[in-house]
Amino acid sequence: MVSNDATITILGGRGMLGFDLASVCELLGIKTTVLDLPDFDITSFDQLQRAVADAKIIVNCAAYTNVDKAEREPDLAYQVNAEAVGRLGVLAREADVWVLHISTDFVFDGKSDRPYVETDPPNPINTYGASKLAGEKLLVESRCHHCIMRLEWTYGSHGNNFVSKLIKRARAAKSVKVVDDQIGSPTATAEAAKAICSLVSKKPEGVFHFASDGYVSRFDMAKFVFEKLSMSVDLASCKTSDFASPATRPLNSRFDCSKIKSLLDEPVKPWQQPLEQFLEQL
Numbered sequence: 001m002v003s004n005d006a007t008i009t010i011l012g013g014r015g016m017l018g019f020d021l022a023s024v025c026e027l028l029g030i031k032t033t034v035l036d037l038p039d040f041d042i043t044s045f046d047q048l049q050r051a052v053a054d055a056k057i058i059v060n061c062a063a064y065t066n067v068d069k070a071e072r073e074p075d076l077a078y079q080v081n082a083e084a085v086g087r088l089g090v091l092a093r094e095a096d097v098w099v100l101h102i103s104t105d106f107v108f109d110g111k112s113d114r115p116y117v118e119t120d121p122p123n124p125i126n127t128y129g130a131s132k133l134a135g136e137k138l139l140v141e142s143r144c145h146h147c148i149m150r151l152e153w154t155y156g157s158h159g160n161n162f163v164s165k166l167i168k169r170a171r172a173a174k175s176v177k178v179v180d181d182q183i184g185s186p187t188a189t190a191e192a193a194k195a196i197c198s199l200v201s202k203k204p205e206g207v208f209h210f211a212s213d214g215y216v217s218r219f220d221m222a223k224f225v226f227e228k229l230s231m232s233v234d235l236a237s238c239k240t241s242d243f244a245s246p247a248t249r250p251l252n253s254r255f256d257c258s259k260i261k262s263l264l265d266e267p268v269k270p271w272q273q274p275l276e277q278f279l280e281q282l
């Protein structure tokens, strides 16, 4: 457990993950300082310097997360996801602050035929993924005490995600097409938040993959969502190549999460359980 006198500074604390992290911390009696746009901009050196000076532990959830838009705004994506993370690392090293930085499965090209382990060579296939990988590298180069937690396929109640988009699409049009060749693990941000709290209490160094247990295609996930919500939707499968989108998506997002498991306070749940719970609360 995190000691009660430790305060966690959450950068991007009003985003989908940051919001759930702040909520889980409150439940566990952990104090937080929540910083986010518009009053906190991670790309502002002065604001970042003040944030680090006031912190002991930082969890960086702040990110440019619009995958398709990043193809049109690479400079902004790199400023937020890479350059600011590098500066955070340098400031954290100088102030002896430990940083937990959130990254993504999009650092991989998705071409592997097995779940990715932390030591697999990254090879991003879109600007968002490349900017996140650049952020990871700059953080390592800063030599601050840190760990990088890569997440995938997250959903939560405070942000746009695959589940919310799926429901919106099904309400607007009775027929929905979903790709059946992208495979991963739907992961609730509430579960990721609990895992973050476990890591914060142990302050490990290095890269960790975290996702719910088990794997599913986007299509089978959509089927599960509509069945649980008793929504009558004409659901059809298609291939990623059928969808023209500005950013290419990796087909294999599967993570091998063996490394993180021994550090967690509770076992990782199969993806169906938190998703069902999430859908019941909608």
Ligand SMILES: NC(=O)c1ccc[n+]([C@@H]2O[C@H](COP(=O)([O-])OP(=O)(O)OC[C@H]3O[C@@H](n4cnc5c(N)ncnc54)[C@H](OP(=O)(O)O)[C@@H]3O)[C@@H](O)[C@H]2O)c1
Residues within 6 Å of the ligand: 011, 012, 013, 014, 015, 016, 017, 018, 035, 036, 037, 040, 041, 042, 043, 060, 061, 062, 063, 064, 065, 080, 102, 103, 104, 105, 132, 150, 151, 152, 153, 154, 155, 158, 159, 160, 161
């Ligand atoms: N969503 C996924 O499927 C997924 C998968 C794997 C990894 N991740 C990673 O998970 C982390 C959290 O993302 P999320 O899903 O919670 O996305 P999110 O809801 O977009 O949260 C990101 C937060 O960062 C804020 N932000 C953006 N630019 C900023 C800036 N210049 N200064 C300060 N804050 C800024 C955003 O504010 P605005 O909303 O005002 O822009 C938002 O509150 C990110 O590192 C992301 O790369 C996400």
